[in-house]
Amino acid sequence: MITSPNPLKVVLLGAGMAGENLAKEIRQLPNVQLVGVYDPNLKAASHLADIHSAKFHADFDTLVKQTRPDIAAITSSNDAHPVNVRQSIEAGIENVFCEKPLALQMQDAQQMVDLAEQNQVRTSMGFAGIHVGYAKVIDLIHSGELGRIINFYVHTYRGYGFWEQERINARGMISRHSAVKFPAQSGGWAIHHACHLVYVMTRMAGNIQSVLGHLGTSHPNCPSEEVVHATLNFANGAVGTMTDSIGSFRGIRCGVIGTRGTLLMSDDYTKHDDDRIELRVRYEGESNDLVKQLSYDKQAISRFCEFVDAIVHNAPSPITFRQGMENLRICQAIQQSGMRNELIHLDPATVDMARV
Numbered sequence: 001m002i003t004s005p006n007p008l009k010v011v012l013l014g015a016g017m018a019g020e021n022l023a024k025e026i027r028q029l030p031n032v033q034l035v036g037v038y039d040p041n042l043k044a045a046s047h048l049a050d051i052h053s054a055k056f057h058a059d060f061d062t063l064v065k066q067t068r069p070d071i072a073a074i075t076s077s078n079d080a081h082p083v084n085v086r087q088s089i090e091a092g093i094e095n096v097f098c099e100k101p102l103a104l105q106m107q108d109a110q111q112m113v114d115l116a117e118q119n120q121v122r123t124s125m126g127f128a129g130i131h132v133g134y135a136k137v138i139d140l141i142h143s144g145e146l147g148r149i150i151n152f153y154v155h156t157y158r159g160y161g162f163w164e165q166e167r168i169n170a171r172g173m174i175s176r177h178s179a180v181k182f183p184a185q186s187g188g189w190a191i192h193h194a195c196h197l198v199y200v201m202t203r204m205a206g207n208i209q210s211v212l213g214h215l216g217t218s219h220p221n222c223p224s225e226e227v228v229h230a231t232l233n234f235a236n237g238a239v240g241t242m243t244d245s246i247g248s249f250r251g252i253r254c255g256v257i258g259t260r261g262t263l264l265m266s267d268d269y270t271k272h273d274d275d276r277i278e279l280r281v282r283y284e285g286e287s288n289d290l291v292k293q294l295s296y297d298k299q300a301i302s303r304f305c306e307f308v309d310a311i312v313h314n315a316p317s318p319i320t321f322r323q324g325m326e327n328l329r330i331c332q333a334i335q336q337s338g339m340r341n342e343l344i345h346l347d348p349a350t351v352d353m354a355r356v
């Protein structure tokens with residue numbers, strides 16, 4: 001567990017659902033303190049600030065002067081990330097955490113990266129913490145135990161429900177997800193959500209050379225894609241396929257074919273017992289499988305927690321804005337490829353996407 005001699009002070013930009021969740025997480029962390037909340041929706045800002053005994057103010061610079069934060073944590077809607085990053089850096093905050101996606105446009109992302117790097121600001125992206133099953137798969141791939149990776153797939157099913165079925169879903173939420181309803185604000189499902197899978201896959205196999213995307217919806221009037229499928233060609237020769245579907249139940253499936261072994265991993269979210277995550281490996285030439293049941297430890301895999309740890313230990317960030325920008329470039333290519341039905345080649349990336 002992280003510790004720091006003086007409490008690290010955090011100002012939160014964005015008091016919606018993700019902001020509330022992060023505020024709760026901050027409360028659990030030793031020596032990290034939420035000191036300020038900023039949101040143009042003053043009611044939301046004051047409500048969250050009151051719960052956590054923090055300050056709020058309609059003017060961000062005034063809030064920063066009053067609270068002197070070490071970290072800006074940006075949990076605003078996707079379209080607000082560029083302005084929030086700029087105002088945080090211009091206010092002199094040295095560590096900036098931004099929820100995914102970094103931006104909706106590459107031009108904005110490039111400006112954010114340049115500004116952070118020129119000002120030597122430590123940055124981190126808020127992709128969902130690496131799922132414990134994916135973390136194990138990443139370790140096995142990088143250990144070389146599976147040999148050279150020829151092919152792999154990652155599928156995620158989110159269980160919100162398709163556009164066609166407007167209803168309260170099993171989780172008590174309206175199935176028409178706001179990211180699908182308002183693509184101008186979210187970037188659409190390929191940018192807003194498939195970015196998580198792209199992040200996981202680049203951690204598994206590194207940089208991507210070309211993509212072929214396919215987009216699906218349940219209804220012609222749906223404003224965004226709801227199923228994102230893509231074939232990703234990696235610079236190391238591996239081929240990965242991904243599917244991210246908003247509909248039906250929640251679950252994860254992943255498979256890896258390596259020259260020395262084949263791996264299958266699944267997480268049945270519908271099961272609530274301890275053995276819901278199963279990892280099965282059969283090494284070439286063996287007739288028995290190695291089977292592991294993994295338990296889900298949410299606290300241990302939080303991305304913000306990793307960022308605080310990096311600040312305290314003056315260590316590299318878990319995932320920088322430059323990596324966030326590359327992730328956006330890949331997601332945009334998948335979306336464009338799906339719309340145009342053509343393979344898109346990417347120029348070589350300026351950052352190693354497999355590096356943590």
Ligand SMILES: NC(=O)c1ccc[n+]([C@@H]2O[C@H](COP(=O)([O-])OP(=O)(O)OC[C@H]3O[C@@H](n4cnc5c(N)ncnc54)[C@H](O)[C@@H]3O)[C@@H](O)[C@H]2O)c1
Pocket residue numbers: 013014015016017018019038039040041044075076077078080083084099100101126127128129192
């Ligand atoms: N990492 C994850 O797993 C994960 C999960 C959910 C959401 N998110 C991300 O978190 C962010 C917020 O999502 P949410 O579900 O909380 O959305 P939300 O709509 O519940 O909240 C967004 C909040 O941002 C505020 N906002 C808008 N413009 C702003 C600005 N200029 N400055 C400050 N605040 C502003 C809105 O008033 C609103 O209160 C998004 O970027 C989303 O992609 C990440």
